[in-house]
Amino acid sequence: MSACAQCGIDEDNLTVDDAVTTIRTLPRRYRQALAGLDANALTRPDASGWSLLAHVAAARRALDELASALPGVLTRPGTSVEDIPVEPAGPPSPHDPDRELSAIGEASAALVGRAEAAPSAAWDRPFVFGGHEVPARRIVQRAAHAGAHHLREMERHPSSAGRDSDDD
Numbered sequence: 001m002s003a004c005a006q007c008g009i010d011e012d013n014l015t016v017d018d019a020v021t022t023i024r025t026l027p028r029r030y031r032q033a034l035a036g037l038d039a040n041a042l043t044r045p046d047a048s049g050w051s052l053l054a055h056v057a058a059a060r061r062a063l064d065e066l067a068s069a070l071p072g073v074l075t076r077p078g079t080s081v082e083d084i085p086v087e088p089a090g091p092p093s094p095h096d097p098d099r100e101l102s103a104i105g106e107a108s109a110a111l112v113g114r115a116e117a118a119p120s121a122a123w124d125r126p127f128v129f130g131g132h133e134v135p136a137r138r139i140v141q142r143a144a145h146a147g148a149h150h151l152r153e154m155e156r157h158p159s160s161a162g163r164d165s166d167d168d
Contacts, residue, residue: 019144057094062146063107083130
């Protein structure tokens with residue numbers, strides 16, 4: 001895999017520790033990204049555009065799915081998991097900001113807890129992800145990428161112009 005064309009993150013070069021550290025910071029970073037924004041910033045800018053809240057919902061969905069997949073991947077080599085794209089084909093339908101932020105916190109905590117409990121040898125176990133055999137570490141690499149990717153997209157969003165960013 002090469003670096004993401006939209007955000008520049010190269011999943012293959014993320015260590016498990018770096019990915020877990022990134023995942024751990026996501027709840028705070030998403031709260032900061034939405035702090036102080038008015039309701040208009042959370043709506044779609046146009047029929048084809050994504051709202052800031054849609055990016056939060058997409059990250060939450062990816063984190064939820066990856067957190068659910070991680071236990072099987074770590075304990076059952078050869079497990080098959082459907083690919084979880086960093087950016088879905090279209091914007092997801094978000095809920096309210098507090099609900100989405102709470103869900104990001106829960107999914108991040110689940111991923112971090114499961115990752116920290118895993119023996120280091122488990123990260124090399126193969127599983128099938130979107131039809132390709134990859135090591136188990138791909139789950140946390142993809143989660144870190146998805147979370148950071150959507151934060152970067154939010155920074156580029158018209159309603160975020162002129163705001164300070166926190167790039168951990």
